[in-house]
Amino acid sequence: WEKEMLLRLPKKRYLVVREEEVMAGLVDILCAYVYDHITTDGEGSPESVWTYTKLSPSLSYVAKLPTLRHSVICFIRRAVTFPLHRHFTLALRCVYDVAHLLTTARKLPITRCLLRVKWHLDKDESKYPLSRLYVAPYATYVQSLPTETLQKYGAQLVSILTTITNPW
Numbered sequence: 001w002e003k004e005m006l007l008r009l010p011k012k013r014y015l016v017v018r019e020e021e022v023m024a025g026l027v028d029i030l031c032a033y034v035y036d037h038i039t040t041d042g043e044g045s046p047e048s049v050w051t052y053t054k055l056s057p058s059l060s061y062v063a064k065l066p067t068l069r070h071s072v073i074c075f076i077r078r079a080v081t082f083p084l085h086r087h088f089t090l091a092l093r094c095v096y097d098v099a100h101l102l103t104t105a106r107k108l109p110i111t112r113c114l115l116r117v118k119w120h121l122d123k124d125e126s127k128y129p130l131s132r133l134y135v136a137p138y139a140t141y142v143q144s145l146p147t148e149t150l151q152k153y154g155a156q157l158v159s160i161l162t163t164i165t166n167p168w
Contacts, residue, residue: 001119002112002115005115005118005119006111006115006139009136009139009140010136010137010140011140012137012140013144014137014140014141014144016141018066019149020066020067020068021064021065021066021067022141023068023149023153024065024066024067024068024070024071025058025064025065025071025134025138026138026141026142027068027071027072027075027095027098027102027153027157028055028056028057028058028065028071028074028075029052029056029058029059029114029117029134029135029138030098030101030110030113030114031055031056031071031072031075031079031094031095031098032051032052032053032054032055032056032059032075032117033052033113033114033116033117034094034097034098034101034113035051035055035079035083035090035091035094036048036051036052037113038090038093038094038097039051039083039084039085039090044116044120048120049120049121049123049124049127051083052117052120052121053121053127053130054078054082054083055075055078055079055082055083056075056078057071057074057075057078058134059121059127059130059134060078068153068156068157068160069160072095072157072160072161072164073164075091075094075095076088076091076092076095076164079091079094088166089166092161092164095157095161096158096161098157099154099155099157099158099161100154101113101154102150102151102153102154102157103150103151103154103155103158104154105147105148105150105151105154107142107143107145107147107150110142110150111139111142111143114135114138114139114142115139117131117135118131118135118136118139121135
């Protein structure tokens with residue numbers, strides 16, 4: 001099913017003015033995916049769409065977060081507020097996993113994560129526009145990114161995580 005979804009993605013090139021803003025949106029969607037992946041043991045569930053759209057600021061309220069730090073903090077706040085499993089360490093682990101995903105600089109796993117999110121959103125009658133507005137363009141954009149860019153933002157995520165402490 002992944003090959004079919006890849007073939008159906010738009011074949012566009014994107015002119016990105018503020019790269020960090022775009023990467024902040026990508027990171028928050030990936031964090032929501034990783035949270036769902038961890039809490040459902042990779043199986044997904046009927047609640048996966050809810051999880052993606054509640055934990056990702058981009059999908060929840062169409063936010064454009066200016067920096068990666070804002071994206072991480074916003075995700076962590078949402079992860080300890082909304083879902084059933086509210087745990088600060090779990091939220092940090094999700095961000096660490098996304099940082100690892102970016103620092104390995106392999107585009108295929110990132111694209112697979114986005115395709116899985118797209119597949120779940122496409123099945124929901126009220127959330128499928130988010131798939132077309134956000135997830136499909138990100139899946140296309142990631143494939144054109146140089147590996148150095150992914151590694152740079154992965155390293156930046158790790159440095160951001162070292163400054164975040166548990167407020168409880």
